[in-house]
Amino acid sequence: MTDSPQNTRILLASRPHGEPTSDNFTIESAPIPVPGEGEVLLRTIYLSLDPYMRGRMSAAKSYAAPVEVGDVMEGGTVAEVVESNDDSLRPGDIVLAYVGWQAYGVASAKHVRKLDPAQAPVSTALGVLGMTGFTAYAGLLEIGQPQPGETVVVAAAAGPVGSAVGQIARIKGARAVGIAGGPDKVAWLEELGFDVAIDHRSPTFADDLKAAVPDGIDVYFENVGGHVWDAVLPHLNTYARVPVCGLVAHYNDTELPPGPDRSSRLMTTILTKSLTVRGFIQTEFVKAHYAAFQSDAAGWLRDGTLRHREDVVEGLENAPEAFAGLLKGKSFGKLLVQVGPDPTR
Amino acid sequence: MTDSPQNTRILLASRPHGEPTSDNFTIESAPIPVPGEGEVLLRTIYLSLDPYMRGRMSAAKSYAAPVEVGDVMEGGTVAEVVESNDDSLRPGDIVLAYVGWQAYGVASAKHVRKLDPAQAPVSTALGVLGMTGFTAYAGLLEIGQPQPGETVVVAAAAGPVGSAVGQIARIKGARAVGIAGGPDKVAWLEELGFDVAIDHRSPTFADDLKAAVPDGIDVYFENVGGHVWDAVLPHLNTYARVPVCGLVAHYNDTELPPGPDRSSRLMTTILTKSLTVRGFIQTEFVKAHYAAFQSDAAGWLRDGTLRHREDVVEGLENAPEAFAGLLKGKSFGKLLVQVGPDPTR
Numbered sequence A, B: 001m002t003d004s005p006q007n008t009r010i011l012l013a014s015r016p017h018g019e020p021t022s023d024n025f026t027i028e029s030a031p032i033p034v035p036g037e038g039e040v041l042l043r044t045i046y047l048s049l050d051p052y053m054r055g056r057m058s059a060a061k062s063y064a065a066p067v068e069v070g071d072v073m074e075g076g077t078v079a080e081v082v083e084s085n086d087d088s089l090r091p092g093d094i095v096l097a098y099v100g101w102q103a104y105g106v107a108s109a110k111h112v113r114k115l116d117p118a119q120a121p122v123s124t125a126l127g128v129l130g131m132t133g134f135t136a137y138a139g140l141l142e143i144g145q146p147q148p149g150e151t152v153v154v155a156a157a158a159g160p161v162g163s164a165v166g167q168i169a170r171i172k173g174a175r176a177v178g179i180a181g182g183p184d185k186v187a188w189l190e191e192l193g194f195d196v197a198i199d200h201r202s203p204t205f206a207d208d209l210k211a212a213v214p215d216g217i218d219v220y221f222e223n224v225g226g227h228v229w230d231a232v233l234p235h236l237n238t239y240a241r242v243p244v245c246g247l248v249a250h251y252n253d254t255e256l257p258p259g260p261d262r263s264s265r266l267m268t269t270i271l272t273k274s275l276t277v278r279g280f281i282q283t284e285f286v287k288a289h290y291a292a293f294q295s296d297a298a299g300w301l302r303d304g305t306l307r308h309r310e311d312v313v314e315g316l317e318n319a320p321e322a323f324a325g326l327l328k329g330k331s332f333g334k335l336l337v338q339v340g341p342d343p344t345r
Helices: A050-058 A122-126 A132-143 A161-169 A181-194 A205-212 A225-237 A263-270 A283-303 A316-327 B050-056 B122-126 B131-144 B158-169 B183-192 B207-213 B226-235 B263-273 B283-303 B314-327
Strands: A004-013 A023-030 A039-048 A075-085 A094-097 A103-107 A153-154 A177-178 A196-201 A215-220 A235-245 A276-279 A311-312 A334-338 B005-013 B025-031 B037-047 B076-085 B092-099 B102-108 B151-154 B175-182 B198-199 B217-221 B238-245 B276-279 B310-314 B335-339
Touching: A004 A316, A004 B050, A023 B314, A039 A122, A050 B238, A075 A103, A075 A122, A075 B217, A094 A122, A122 A196, A132 A161, A132 A215, A132 A235, A132 A283, A153 B025, A161 A177, A161 A215, A161 A283, A177 A181, A181 A196, A181 A215, A205 A225, A205 B005, A215 A225, A215 A283, A225 A235, A235 B198, A235 B263, A263 B238, A263 B276, A276 B263, A311 A316, A316 B283, B005 B314, B037 B092, B037 B122, B037 B314, B076 B102, B076 B122, B092 B122, B122 B238, B131 B217, B131 B238, B131 B283, B151 B158, B158 B175, B158 B217, B158 B283, B175 B183, B175 B207, B183 B198, B198 B207, B207 B226, B217 B226, B217 B263, B226 B238, B276 B310, B310 B314, B314 B335
Parallel strands: A153 A177, A153 A215, A177 A196, A215 A235, A235 A276, A311 A334, B151 B175, B151 B217, B175 B198, B217 B238, B238 B276, B310 B335
Antiparallel strands: A004 A023, A039 A075, A039 A103, A039 A334, A075 A094, A276 B276, B005 B025, B037 B076, B037 B102, B037 B335, B076 B092
């Protein structure tokens, strides 16, 4: 693929109604783009797939503008510089960029970050040492503020954000309870050192959660919503903090669930328990905390206190199916698409 | 009443289902209690009536234990010391106490605070210079954190908390938009200097609110819930703060409203707008901020930048009806029951 004279790109073909399907995407060939002044031509090695992309596929107003129908799907990438019109980068350099679902892309040299393959595998710049790791770090520490001995519960705990949340909670002296779907994920959480791991698909889920939090819940890191949130809410302690990072159970909702309307009960619980419920995306915290994160996370990765897992799908053409599976909880760890060969491995 | 050899007390007779009625209370005569070691006998002058009392009438777990059926209803009072078994207080002293809905009560001298009638009318210790003023101050400044030029919207703005919230917002350089029920309240908010005052009973309420917040809402001080919250939510800006102080529209709810279930949509809005929704009661902030509040509020009261209004109902026997009216939005400013004569006036 790297020697192909053509680019391969995946465009948003139509906005999904509910779950995204292959009909929502178009795969096409196109000329390889030509970098302008101060720009670089990049060959994609890894494309990151993340739940937030579901939001970008919809026209609804959110924290970021939607992808327009007919445009290349957005996404973070690790890429090799093929041509450079900027003194700061040379062919062969590996960079973190944001050129989306395509085999080649052009970016301003100012908008990419050079990676050092000697420090860590370059793919980690999309995961544990990148946006997903930072999402966990900033949301947990800045909003959740776990104290030693407190109980932190995290949903989607086998995902790249959730698995980091639980491990960082333990590094900070808190108890970590992970909620995930299926016995394989639960076993992995136990291997990572979570104090308790619970399967939300189990018929005894609510009782299992209750037993796991004898002192209640001080921090609930929300990635999911739905029946997991319903089970957590009664166990939240007074002054509990709820960083709301994602609601993957609702991204494909096409209509509101039937009644009764429980929104006033939710507000009443927030009031009577003096809860802090705080939505966020990591960009808000980059300026103040990204440097500290990089230093902390690299250290934890080196000494083995922070572990991670990558789920690598081969071939850009398989991105749509892998993305649909991600929203259904099929992946495990950080989901990456290997778009082209990794010269650092 | 002050010369009566008997005490008059109002007990919780039964827990209300929905709106409290006179059947939920018993008025009885009882012997005047006798103070023990370190205690004082107090004659109630003013009893404060506050929405939080509705929560205490229910058995449901909340931030405070419920009043037991057969017990005296709880409440803050300003009282005169009749007898003292403690060197710190003498007969004739006026104190802030918490002896509830009764003409006489006994309290530990340590648990009352002596008031100086020369500094401010003693009734203000139950309102603008007391719990309600502090609720506004702490919730707005610690959670809301309004910045100069931001827009603060407050519900139940003609209540003792809401009216202080709007005025303090203006003192801090923010725009204050007050929402209240009925033209008299709206006119009073305008008199207090709110930038805009809106009647939530008006058929054009949603449009009026939209017009009042051309730059969106940065802080929404929630006292109400219901259709006011529904109208506010779409106008909240990214990073808006929502101190949740009360939900008076829901205190008498006996069942959840019909569907659809909008709770997932509420969570989605919290996520996509990076909102902070934070329940609180003022006690949490007393240690860190009460002294600053007392100094600030007394200064603002003296120089006229913070104004207030008291709605005084005569006679303890009228407390149940006045309380029911409070929950329906009938009162205006701080609702007090004059239980006995005020020797300082």
